[in-house]
Each structure stands twice: as structure tokens, then as C-alpha cells.
Amino acid sequence: MITIVAIGDSTTAGTPGFRSPLEAPPKGSGNVESQYAHWLMTAHPDWRVLNRGVNGERSDQIRARFTRDAVQPGPDGVVIIAGVNDIYQGHDVEAVRSALEAMYAEARAANIPVVAGSIIPYNTASPEQNLRMHGVNDWIRSHAARSDGLVAFCDTRAAVAAPGQPDRLMSSPDDLHPSPDGYRLMASALEPVIRTVLAKAQALR
Numbered sequence: 001m002i003t004i005v006a007i008g009d010s011t012t013a014g015t016p017g018f019r020s021p022l023e024a025p026p027k028g029s030g031n032v033e034s035q036y037a038h039w040l041m042t043a044h045p046d047w048r049v050l051n052r053g054v055n056g057e058r059s060d061q062i063r064a065r066f067t068r069d070a071v072q073p074g075p076d077g078v079v080i081i082a083g084v085n086d087i088y089q090g091h092d093v094e095a096v097r098s099a100l101e102a103m104y105a106e107a108r109a110a111n112i113p114v115v116a117g118s119i120i121p122y123n124t125a126s127p128e129q130n131l132r133m134h135g136v137n138d139w140i141r142s143h144a145a146r147s148d149g150l151v152a153f154c155d156t157r158a159a160v161a162a163p164g165q166p167d168r169l170m171s172s173p174d175d176l177h178p179s180p181d182g183y184r185l186m187a188s189a190l191e192p193v194i195r196t197v198l199a200k201a202q203a204l205r
Helices: 036-043 057-062 066-072 082-090 093-107 127-145 156-160 180-204
Strands: 002-008 049-052 076-080 114-119 152-153 165-170
Touching: 002 036, 002 066, 002 127, 002 165, 036 049, 036 180, 057 066, 057 082, 057 093, 066 082, 066 093, 076 180, 082 093, 082 127, 093 114, 093 127, 114 127, 114 180, 127 152, 156 180
Parallel strands: 002 049, 002 076, 076 114, 114 152
Antiparallel strands: none
8 A cells, every 4th residue: 555645735635524533633634525535536546645734824834844744654655745834824935945845855765756736726715816927836846847756746736726727726625725626637637646656766776
């Protein structure tokens, strides 16, 4: 059984339709289809995807629990999507970049390959907030491109965006988070990137 840790904020937890196992121990609660972890396991019954999302957390808060929730379980890979709450609360690109870089580095030091997802849109974002989100996402993309192939970029933002409207969700129950179908689309984007990075890690062992 391959174990993947999915760590992040509400868009990992599955808000608003689902509360993660960290939010509602021991197994979470709500509509299981409102989380990308569910859709990844549906596509890959041989994968165990641990939902370690917490609604409302900034990247520094996710970083603070990264060792416990992402490294100590000893997974085969980790998906990291963080930063939207930093932007929402007025923090700058550098704050997000610093926390993400630390998480990527810790995972790599533990020989855990990383899938680095982009911050997904929310419909109430201002032009300035969208500018900062794009700034973070551009940095994630370039950081992954400079890595050894074991930090792989996934454009989860593009996966859930409305056609022709890259800064709006294609489907949302609350204008802030994806619908279950949006979480399915996130999983569809993540799945091939996870497969690629796992294969790369296996080849290097």
C-alpha cells in the first residue's frame, strides 16, 4: 500500500462539505467526496491518502505541524497546498514562500518526494489578492523546475478554474471553496504528477 500525505488548509481538508480527520477525529465527517484525497483513492485503491488539511490555517501554521503530520508518518510522498489564507489575511508573497520552502526542504531531507500544488482561486478575491496568489504560484512553479525532479509542480489552480476565468472557481457552494466536482478535478490534476514523482523516487532508490 502506497501512503500519501495530503497537507494544507481548507482546500485539502475538503471545506465546506467535509471536515478532515484532524478537525473531526478520528475519520473526519461530512461528504467524503468533498476532498481530493477521496478521489485519489477512488482512482488508486492501492493508495492510502491521509487528509491532513485544517480549515483556515496559514502556511506558517501548516509548517509548524509539518514534521508531525507529514514527515513522521513516513509516507511515500506528500502533497503540499498552502498559502491562500496568508493572502486572504494580507500577508505577502515572501511569507508564503519562506514557509513552503522550509516544508519542501524538510520533506526532501527525509527522502519524501513532494507534489507542490498551486493556490486555487476564490471568487471574492480582489485584483491585488489575485496578484499575490499568482506571485506565489509562479514561485512554486519555478522552484519545482529548479529541483531534482522530486519536487514536482501541479497547477491545481488551473484544474478548478472557470473556463476563461482563471481567478474564479468553476463550481463553488460558497464562493470560497470547490464543490465536490472541483475536488475531483483537483485529484485528476494531482494523480499523474504523484505517479511521476513516485516513479522518479523509486528509480533513485
